[in-house]
Amino acid sequence: MEESRNFSVTNGESGSDNRVIIRRNCFYPDSGENPHRSNQFTPNPQSERLLTLGDGVAIDLIPIHSKLYSIGSSQTDLDRWPDEIPAKTESSEHQFSLGRTPVTVAQFMAFTKSTGYITMAERAKQSLTRIGSSWRMVNDTSWLYPYGRVMGSAKNKLHHPVTHITLKDVFVFCDWASKVSKRSVRPPSEYEWERAAGEDNDTDFLDANVNYQLGDTRPVGFSTDRCSDMRGNVFEWTFSQYSDANSNPPPNEPSIVIKGGAFCFDKGFSRRAFRGKVSSQFSSAWLGFRILVEV
Numbered sequence: 001m002e003e004s005r006n007f008s009v010t011n012g013e014s015g016s017d018n019r020v021i022i023r024r025n026c027f028y029p030d031s032g033e034n035p036h037r038s039n040q041f042t043p044n045p046q047s048e049r050l051l052t053l054g055d056g057v058a059i060d061l062i063p064i065h066s067k068l069y070s071i072g073s074s075q076t077d078l079d080r081w082p083d084e085i086p087a088k089t090e091s092s093e094h095q096f097s098l099g100r101t102p103v104t105v106a107q108f109m110a111f112t113k114s115t116g117y118i119t120m121a122e123r124a125k126q127s128l129t130r131i132g133s134s135w136r137m138v139n140d141t142s143w144l145y146p147y148g149r150v151m152g153s154a155k156n157k158l159h160h161p162v163t164h165i166t167l168k169d170v171f172v173f174c175d176w177a178s179k180v181s182k183r184s185v186r187p188p189s190e191y192e193w194e195r196a197a198g199e200d201n202d203t204d205f206l207d208a209n210v211n212y213q214l215g216d217t218r219p220v221g222f223s224t225d226r227c228s229d230m231r232g233n234v235f236e237w238t239f240s241q242y243s244d245a246n247s248n249p250p251p252n253e254p255s256i257v258i259k260g261g262a263f264c265f266d267k268g269f270s271r272r273a274f275r276g277k278v279s280s281q282f283s284s285a286w287l288g289f290r291i292l293v294e295v
Contacts, residue, residue: 049097051293053180057110061097061293062227064196098188098196099290101220101228102161102236103173105154108143111173114180119143120166121283127164128284130264133214135284146217146285159219161234161288167256167280170237170289177291184294190240190257190275192292197230197259197272208232209263210270217263217285227290229260231270234288236260242277254280262286 051059111117119142121127127141129148140149143164146157154160165173170187177185188196209218210232221228235258242255255277261270264286268274278287 051099051177051181051183051185051291053107053110053177054114055110057107059103059107059177059291060100062100062196063095063097063295064192065095095295096188096192097293097295098192098227099292100226102234102288102290104159104220105143105162106158108162108165108173109155109158111176115176117169117172117176119164119169119283120281121164128282129164130214130285135264141285157217157219160217161220161229163217163234163285163288164283165237165287165289166283167237167239169283173289174291181293185291186294187237187239187289188292190238190259193236193238193259193290194272196227198226208261208267208270210261210265210267212263215263231272232261232267233263234260234286235262235265235269235276237287237289242275256280258287 049061049063051061053059121142122144126137126139128135129138129141129146131138131148138148141147141164143162144154145151146154146163154162167187174185174187177183208231209215209229217233220233238257238259240257242257256279258276258278259274261267261274269276
């Protein structure tokens with residue numbers, strides 16, 4: 001079975017070849033105390049299903065109360081990767097709420113208007129996007145111009161997931177959301193993301209936005225009783241670091257777990273157990289994020 005899948009990225013200015021690797025050599029973090037958990041804010045139970053960010057902007061939340069959940073893949077899963085087995089059943093008393101959908105362009109726009117924040121892709125003046133049928137680093141590409149400035153603004157895609165976001169951008173957004181909402185907001189861990197995603201079943205993929213090499217993001221789903229867009233549309237950041245089974249991640253080369261697959265990847269990448277690997281500084285037109293709120 002193939003151990004990694006590489007995406008060749010050409011820098012638009014220098015023509016140098018960079019390589020983005022989605023690889024399977026990662027581990028599940030310790031399920032003990034979460035280093036990013038904060039008890040600073042106590043939520044109002046009446047607002048458990050809504051994170052209000054001001055100016056009419058809010059994020060719908062789905063409470064995650066299940067105590068038993070599965071991680072990894074079984075031996076019978078023909079699409080499994082070697083590091084997904086053996087499957088495990090875990091138990092946790094930790095309750096939280098997850099964003100019903102990935103953070104949208106409109107929600108992220110409210111954040112930038114409030115704070116004046118400039119994302120890492122905007123500072124770098126380039127990010128990974130698609131030009132024609134190829135993916136490359138393109139100048140003037142960011143969350144506001146996901147396919148480059150010449151291709152138009154994301155203001156026409158307000159209900160699509162925001163993209164071209166690094167992990168640092170995610171934490172800055174979460175810090176702002178925590179202060180505005182008076183609740184504790186952060187990205188999920190890999191454990192928490194899989195716990196919310198639940199087991200794969202055929203219906204999860206019937207309408208998933210996957211397998212479109214020339215496709216695009218689409219408006220986030222409208223499920224009211226569970227998290228939407230957990231499979232396809234865009235990959236989503238977690239804060240969990242990758243490592244192999246015998247060593248910690250190399251210093252100065254942070255690699256972070258991303259989950260959920262994306263519109264331009266095949267269905268196998270959207271399986272609950274699939275674990276992608278990218279640098280914490282990476283951004284792309286196929287990578288967004290979802291927030292977790294402590295209960």
